[in-house]
Amino acid sequence: MEKKTSTKKVRYGVVGLGSIAQSAVLPAFKNASMNSELTTLISEDKQKLKVLAKKYKVHNTYLYDEMELCFQNKEIDALYIATPNDHHREIVELAAKYKINILCEKPMAVTHSDCLYMDQAAKKNGIKMMVAYRLHFEAANLEAIKMCRRGDLGELKFFNSTFSYQVKDKKNIRLQPTSVGGGALYDIGIYCINAARYLFKAEPIEVVAFSATSDDPRFINTEEITSAVLRFPDEKLAAFTVSFGAFDSSDYEIIGTKGRIRLENAYEYAAPMELRTFLKSKDDMKKTTKKFKKRDQFSAELLYFSDCIQKNRDPEPSSIEGMADVKIIEAILTSIHTNAPISLEPVQKNKHPTQKQKFVRPGVRKRKLYHAHSPTKTHN
Numbered sequence: 043m044e045k046k047t048s049t050k051k052v053r054y055g056v057v058g059l060g061s062i063a064q065s066a067v068l069p070a071f072k073n074a075s076m077n078s079e080l081t082t083l084i085s086e087d088k089q090k091l092k093v094l095a096k097k098y099k100v101h102n103t104y105l106y107d108e109m110e111l112c113f114q115n116k117e118i119d120a121l122y123i124a125t126p127n128d129h130h131r132e133i134v135e136l137a138a139k140y141k142i143n144i145l146c147e148k149p150m151a152v153t154h155s156d157c158l159y160m161d162q163a164a165k166k167n168g169i170k171m172m173v174a175y176r177l178h179f180e181a182a183n184l185e186a187i188k189m190c191r192r193g194d195l196g197e198l199k200f201f202n203s204t205f206s207y208q209v210k211d212k213k214n215i216r217l218q219p220t221s222v223g224g225g226a227l228y229d230i231g232i233y234c235i236n237a238a239r240y241l242f243k244a245e246p247i248e249v250v251a252f253s254a255t256s257d258d259p260r261f262i263n264t265e266e267i268t269s270a271v272l273r274f275p276d277e278k279l280a281a282f283t284v285s286f287g288a289f290d291s292s293d294y295e296i297i298g299t300k301g302r303i304r305l306e307n308a309y310e311y312a313a314p315m316e317l318r319t320f321l322k323s324k325d326d327m328k329k330t331t332k333k334f335k336k337r338d339q340f341s342a343e344l345l346y347f348s349d350c351i352q353k354n355r356d357p358e359p360s361s362i363e364g365m366a367d368v369k370i371i372e373a374i375l376t377s378i379h380t381n382a383p384i385s386l387e388p389v390q391k392n393k394h395p396t397q398k399q400k401f402v403r404p405g406v407r408k409r410k411l412y413h414a415h416s417p418t419k420t421h422n
């Protein structure tokens with residue numbers, strides 16, 4: 043039986059209008075207008091809805107407690123979820139009930155159990171669900187993946203990464219208790235975990251981790267610094283450190299038997315990236331540097347997901363990707379609390395990011411936030 047194909051633009055609602063939505067998601071619809079259309083905004087802030095609806099010429103607005111009415115009115119085909127992490131499950135289950143496709147910010151949820159319920163709700167109701175791993179569509183990361191797959195580095199051995207910044211403490215949901223998805227591990231550690239997995243094209247089988255927290259009042263409810271080591275099959279190791287209380291850093295290195303790659307600003311969406319390669323060539327060392335301009339990674343997600351909806355294709359990254367990372371995060375937290383290594387049963391994955399997912403769209407300009415706070419003084 044031939045799959046149905048639709049050429050109509052996919053109508054989106056965006057729920058949660060904080061810093062990531064205002065600085066990146068809402069502006070991205072301009073670059074994704076080929077197949078995606080912003081029609082609806084949902085927030086707990088009535089004034090914010092009014093201001094942003096006028097700015098983006100959106101006619102349909104709803105408060106959180108009116109969300110089900112929005113779904114009943116059939117004004118959207120897909121929902122971009124940009125709310126705090128602990129609200130993802132309830133929103134997904136409600137939207138799925140009304141056959142609305144889901145593009146959910148990462149982490150997919152706070153617990154692996156919640157991820158499973160979300161996945162089941164999507165499957166039961168026959169909707170598409172994608173987790174917003176924007177780097178699966180980003181040129182520099184896809185180039186690094188290609189080099190690893192091609193064998194440029196020889197046999198891959200180990201991965202190192204750091205991701206840190208000085209977090210603002212003013213009404214910052216990132217500093218909520220770890221139990222509800224606050225803290226650096228959920229917010230930025232997930233990038234390091236996901237990068238190690240897509241570069242190795244493998245799943246970890248064991249983790250060990252530690253945390254450190256100073257007397258800084260920002261970190262009453264969550265860890266300031268977390269370091270973890272992930273053991274992969276074939277004796278590959280991935281180590282990373284994340285922090286909300288250190289100088290800006292967003293880089294990774296992957297080292298093999300014949301060379302290494304270093305990607306600077308590896309996880310950023312508002313800065314250019316630089317890919318440095320060091321490859322053994324006979325008796326010499328070949329060094330190259332490739333620069334990648336700032337690009338609109340969020341429109342890439344929208345373009346790809348809308349295409350999946352229109353052509354009835356299963357997206358990558360799917361809910362399986364989201365569940366895998368949350369499962370690893372839970373193991374890391376258990377290792378911290380028990381001061382012991384934790385074994386993992388790897389998830390089974392059939393799809394991985396490839397060059398076919400590369401979308402190049404110009405970067406959007408910096409936006410002034412309304413009733414929202416950027417995570418740091420230097421990031422938006």
